[in-house]
Amino acid sequence: MIAVIRVSAAFLRLFYQSVYLALGQIWTNKTRSVLTTIGIVIGVASVTAVIAALTGLKAKVLTQVESFGTNTIFILPTRPDKGSMRHASWWTIRFLPEHFDDMLEHCPSVERFSRIAGIGRHTAHYREKSAENVEVTGIEAAYHEIQSRPVVLGRTFSVIDDMQVRPVCLIDPKLRDELRLDRDCIGQSIRIGHYAFRIVGVIERQPELQFGESGQEHYEVFIPFKTTFKMGRPWIAAFAASKGTEVTEEAQAEIRFFLRRTRNIRPGEPDTFRIESVKRFMETFNSIALMVTLVAGGIVGISLLVGGVGIMNIMLVSVSERTREIGLRKAVGAKKSAILTQFLIEAVVLCFIGGLVGVGIGQCLTLVISGINPVLELTYIPAWAILLSFGFAGSVGIFFGMFPAIKAARLDPIEALRHE
Amino acid sequence: MTLKMQTMADKTEKLIIRLQNVIKIYKVGVERIHALDGISLELWENEYVAVMGPSGSGKSTLMNVLGCLDQATSGYYELDGQDTTKMSDAALARIRNERIGFVFQTFELLGRLSALKNVEMPLIYSRNGWWSRRKRAKNVLERVGLEDRIKHRPNQLSGGEKQRVAIARALVCNPSILLADEPTGNLDSKTSEGILKLFDQLHQEGQTIVIVTHEEHVARHAKRIIRMRDGLIHSDLPRDQDPAYKKVMQNVVREELE
Ligand SMILES: Nc1ncnc2c1ncn2[C@@H]1O[C@H](COP(=O)(O)OP(=O)(O)OP(=O)(O)O)[C@@H](O)[C@H]1O
Numbered sequence: 118m119i120a121v122i123r124v125s126a127a128f129l130r131l132f133y134q135s136v137y138l139a140l141g142q143i144w145t146n147k148t149r150s151v152l153t154t155i156g157i158v159i160g161v162a163s164v165t166a167v168i169a170a171l172t173g174l175k176a177k178v179l180t181q182v183e184s185f186g187t188n189t190i191f192i193l194p195t196r197p198d199k200g201s202m203r204h205a206s207w208w209t210i211r212f213l214p215e216h217f218d219d220m221l222e223h224c225p226s227v228e229r230f231s232r233i234a235g236i237g238r239h240t241a242h243y244r245e246k247s248a249e250n251v252e253v254t255g256i257e258a259a260y261h262e263i264q265s266r267p268v269v270l271g272r273t274f275s276v277i278d279d280m281q282v283r284p285v286c287l288i289d290p291k292l293r294d295e296l297r298l299d300r301d302c303i304g305q306s307i308r309i310g311h312y313a314f315r316i317v318g319v320i321e322r323q324p325e326l327q328f329g330e331s332g333q334e335h336y337e338v339f340i341p342f343k344t345t346f347k348m349g350r351p352w353i354a355a356f357a358a359s360k361g362t363e364v365t366e367e368a369q370a371e372i373r374f375f376l377r378r379t380r381n382i383r384p385g386e387p388d389t390f391r392i393e394s395v396k397r398f399m400e401t402f403n404s405i406a407l408m409v410t411l412v413a414g415g416i417v418g419i420s421l422l423v424g425g426v427g428i429m430n431i432m433l434v435s436v437s438e439r440t441r442e443i444g445l446r447k448a449v450g451a452k453k454s455a456i457l458t459q460f461l462i463e464a465v466v467l468c469f470i471g472g473l474v475g476v477g478i479g480q481c482l483t484l485v486i487s488g489i490n491p492v493l494e495l496t497y498i499p500a501w502a503i504l505l506s507f508g509f510a511g512s513v514g515i516f517f518g519m520f521p522a523i524k525a526a527r528l529d530p531i532e533a534l535r536h537e
Numbered sequence: 538m539t540l541k542m543q544t545m546a547d548k549t550e551k552l553i554i555r556l557q558n559v560i561k562i563y564k565v566g567v568e569r570i571h572a573l574d575g576i577s578l579e580l581w582e583n584e585y586v587a588v589m590g591p592s593g594s595g596k597s598t599l600m601n602v603l604g605c606l607d608q609a610t611s612g613y614y615e616l617d618g619q620d621t622t623k624m625s626d627a628a629l630a631r632i633r634n635e636r637i638g639f640v641f642q643t644f645e646l647l648g649r650l651s652a653l654k655n656v657e658m659p660l661i662y663s664r665n666g667w668w669s670r671r672k673r674a675k676n677v678l679e680r681v682g683l684e685d686r687i688k689h690r691p692n693q694l695s696g697g698e699k700q701r702v703a704i705a706r707a708l709v710c711n712p713s714i715l716l717a718d719e720p721t722g723n724l725d726s727k728t729s730e731g732i733l734k735l736f737d738q739l740h741q742e743g744q745t746i747v748i749v750t751h752e753e754h755v756a757r758h759a760k761r762i763i764r765m766r767d768g769l770i771h772s773d774l775p776r777d778q779d780p781a782y783k784k785v786m787q788n789v790v791r792e793e794l795e
């Protein structure tokens with residue numbers, strides 16, 4: 118027990134002494150140390166910045182995905198790139214409302230679904246105020262349960278609204294403000310085209326996920342699905358929710374089978390629609406993020422390697438410059454292990470300083486990145502990335518410092534003292 | 538008669554070093570150089586020995602073996618009652634740290650450290666001295682007369698002062714034996730005298746000293762003179778019986794008479 122304490126105390130002393138010596142040495146050779154650590158600085162700065170950017174992107178995408186719900190399935194028409202329909206017009210491959218009739222009975226893994234009808238952008242009027250770029254979308258009552266777009270004021274749509282083709286709408290708060298409606302605008306009416314709609318609720322805006330395209334302001338208005346047909350011929354798609362994330366793929370398969378029948382697609386012909394799931398999207402996103410991480414990791418690895426070789430080089434120089442000093446230290450009783458520790462710690466301290474500066478620069482880069490693009494506004498350096506960077510820097514120091522340190526420790530004191 | 542009495546008295550003192558038939562062979566290519574060719578030697582506590590001999594006679598090699606910087610090719614070496622011939626590197630390092638003080642011709646001070654830090658250095662590697670290293674270094678610097686040069690760097694010190702710092706460093710761990718290989722080789726004669734006075738003083742304080750030198754006037758300070766030739770001890774006599782010393786003294790006496 119006492120022996121253990123003695124040994125660890127001796128080691129702590131040695132450690133303290135080595136760090137002290139290393140800092141002194143680095144301070145005496147300032148320029149050299151700075152130049153040597155540049156590789157490490159760049160490596161660590163880029164690893165932290167890349168991780169920070171990815172973290173930010175992921176956080177952003179996750180909030181977006183949460184607003185969709187992870188069980189969500191999105192169904193939309195597409196033109197296949199082979200088969201007889203490959204030259205079909207968009208009009209022929211569009212969805213009709215009846216394509217989805219009885220879908221719930223035929224697709225047991227689907228909890229609910231809502232057709233949505235897009236009729237493009239319009240201008241909305243209230244008294245003498247008007248707002249352009251208003252996206253009008255028809256939805257069914259189930260939409261509210263599939264998408265997490267809370268209705269912050271008033272009520273959601275009901276099945277009755279749809280059945281009775283009521284002229285009612287949900288608007289987003291920005292449009293309310295733009296049209297100078299009352300804060301509590303429930304019951305007020307706005308005009309879109311030739312039609313008047315009574316406001317029954319205010320729905321939260323979608324979180325923005327647009328890369329740079331701020332452009333014009335746009336607004337959203339939701340009306341009951343069937344009501345859209347009064348305004349024109351809508352473009353139809355659908356949202357569905359599976360009964361759980363685990364059965365999302367089954368649900369997709371069922372929907373595909375069902376829609377091929379209702380759309381009379383002959384066996385062998387490709388689908389004329391696409392079924393996307395948020396789950397799949399997340400998987401794709403994650404695999405892309407992983408790839409980016411790996412590529413960035415590779416680049417960072419190379420730069421750390423280069424930095425490490427620089428460290429090794431400078432440590433070798435240091436060892437040969439200080440051969441006499443090493444000889445002297447050994448002559449006054451420094452053990453091999455003490456010399457080894459001294460040089461190893463010098464390399465590690467050098468790398469740690471590089472790591473520290475690197476993390477600092479990485480932090481600046483992160484601030485710049487998050488300032489440039491609103492998509493990356495959530496960019497930050499997670500604590501584990503900082504630890505990882507230091508871990509890397511330290512390992513590089515140990516790995517590349519080992520050889521020079523062993524060389525120093527093995528020096529013969531007499532020959533070292535005779536060294537010019 | 539008095540001389541014999543003194544030798545008797547000496548023998549009751551502690552034996553510090555015992556060398557028996559120590560051989561050191563260097564291999565250079567196919568050539569084998571017998572730097573030490575069978576040295577047997579005993580050193581007692583508080584002896585003051587000068588080792589002399591022509592260049593290449595093996596003086597430095599002997600010092601390195603005595604200082605455990607180098608291990609003999611064969612033979613037996615006992616220091617403070619411990620057999621060093623089969624010791625590990627780490628054990629030898631500890632011996633160097635705790636029992637041996639080395640003074641070099643070229644001082645070997647670290648240029649970026651102050652005198653104090655230079656003197657502290659051996660204590661960094663010692664088991665016991667670490668906590669008190671500052672105090673001990675200061676004390677020993679005082680002992681060598683450098684209390685007002687503590688903060689100076691080597692390049693701010695004269696040659697003699699540098700060697701005093703080096704001696705202080707050698708003494709800081711209270712070594713059993715102080716080994717000095719041509720300590721005055723790089724100093725002018727006046728400075729040398731100062732350093733030699735310091736050695737005399739240390740000897741009076743009880744320090745065991747072995748000093749290698751080419752110069753008779755340096756050897757004159759020692760109490761015992763070992764002359765080497767071709768890796769062998771040619772003569773090993775108390776100073777007053779050493780022929781060269783006697784000759785010099787006769788000259789001195791004659792000069793004084795004239
Ligand atoms: N590392 C070595 N390799 C080969 N030969 C060596 C080595 N060190 C010493 N020698 C040889 O051993 C012999 C004794 O050398 P040593 O240095 O002990 O002599 P010295 O008495 O100290 O001489 P000087 O008075 O010039 O310092 C010399 O012949 C020398 O050439």
Ligand SMILES: [Mg+2]
Binds near residue numbers: 596597598718
């Ligand atoms: Mg010599």
